[in-house]
Amino acid sequence: MIVETENVRFHSLALDCGVTLAPVDVAYEGWGELNQAKTNAVLILHAFSGDAHAAGISAETGKPGWWDNMIGPGKAFDTNKYFVICSNVLGGCRGTTGPSSLNPETGRPYAMSFPLITMGDMVRLQKMLVEHLGIERLLAVAGGSMGGMQVLEWVVRYPQSVAAAFPIAGTARHSAQQIAFNEVGRQAIMADPDWNGGDYYSGKPPGRGLSVARMVGHVTYMSDDSMREKFGRRLRNKASPVFSFDDEFEVESYLRHRGTQFVDRFDANSYLYITKAMDIFDLAQGFGSLGAALERSQARFLVISFTSDWLYPSYQSLEIVSALRSRNRDVAYCELSSNYGHDAFLVEVGEQTELIRGFLARVYKEAG
């Protein structure tokens, strides 16, 4: 299934910070067919470094989507039944307006003059896209990690527009630990002289800083077990370690490789803006409590967490579940067993498929 990324331009978007951004471009992809009644649309929300290319083979790069094993004919999000959409988030660097986009007033990239954005802004833009596609009510919104945070924002902000919600390995707000790791990433970028106050688009990007940020990120996405399994203390091309600062351990080589790869596809300023938006996010804000916020929701929930995920631990999913139960909202919850840490939501396909496919089919049947 070859897919092309589509683009749509909106006149403007009023942001939570008070600034109006104009114009705003959104990059998105779609799979399957919207039915006549427009009741079979599923919106997929990507994680921090993801993009609109969630499924199929990209016409541009030839690569499969980041959740290709979950979206497609006969898969968890069955494109024979559902019309599935995914868009790049506001502040991103993969087709949707972000700090690397041209500021029409100056003719130069926004860089650090890009306004502060929130999860709410990202979701409001997604709602504009969904309406643009002629969809009033989504059958489901689903996403892992930051995508899970957006799922929660959706059900609170647009309760009438969502029938089923799948927040996976997510949270209603970041803990000190999550903010801390994001801050290490941001400081790594800003400590790179090539960052140059964010103004690097005409020269060399802060590749060293961004790469270190990504290396830290990858450590938090794995688990002690999965790293032991994947790398252990194995060395590259030698029998015993010599005292050198080359990447002699496999784990070092892997992290450096992932760091370098990331620099080619991600913008350092997007890293700063999006991680900040995640840290600021607090679903309860303005409502007094998480329960009061989630009381607005009308969706059926399936909340999923993973045993070895220490970055978005199960207790954070349980906070969401507990708040929903306290308001007598309809919620299913399962902590899946996995060794893969936070990466599990991308890797553990079999069990997630069983849960999501069955649950979604039931909601579709009831809604139809």
Added chain:
Amino acid sequence: MAAPPQSVPGRRLVKELLGRGDYAIISEIVESGSKVLDLGCGEGELLEWLAENKGVDARGVEISRERVQRAIARGVSVYQGDIDQGLADYPDKAFDYVILSQTLQQTQKPLRVLREMMRVGRHIIVAFPNFGHWRVRMAHLISGRAPKTGLFPYEWYESPNIHFLTVDDFEVLCRDQRWNVERRYFLSGTRRVGGLPNLMAEVAVYLLRLD
């Protein structure tokens, strides 16, 4: 000794639902379109049946991860958790019926669970195996060992059952707690038991409310 319980008159033979007599009775008790919480709901078979055939808003609590997965895959909203602690989140009178089917004898603190059920439900339905059944008594009397019967098939060291209550025990509890027994059913296999339920019933099903 409690007052001899009265069985509800009616058909003597109970048709099974999903292979179980107590499910058939529960499915008759539960009113269409009501809100139901099933504690220890297993793979959600009963909840799925109630959702499809009686249009109920069905929720469940189950401790086993594998069973929770299968229940959710059926589309039933099941929460993975322990019923000894798991009801605290729910507001008062959140459900029309709270069901505890063949699980009471496995809870750590049965009275606390029953009280919590009374708090979150307008009615509660409790089904439990009767340890007072004559076959259990005989097994114990003759072998002198922990009874092992069709109803209680486990070795003592691997049994999930940690409380062994009888119909009379439950009647005494209801009286002491001043719970209102709305209906009671006694089963032996798929047959309704006529008299002497504490001796003859394998399974008892109670419909209760607080006042």
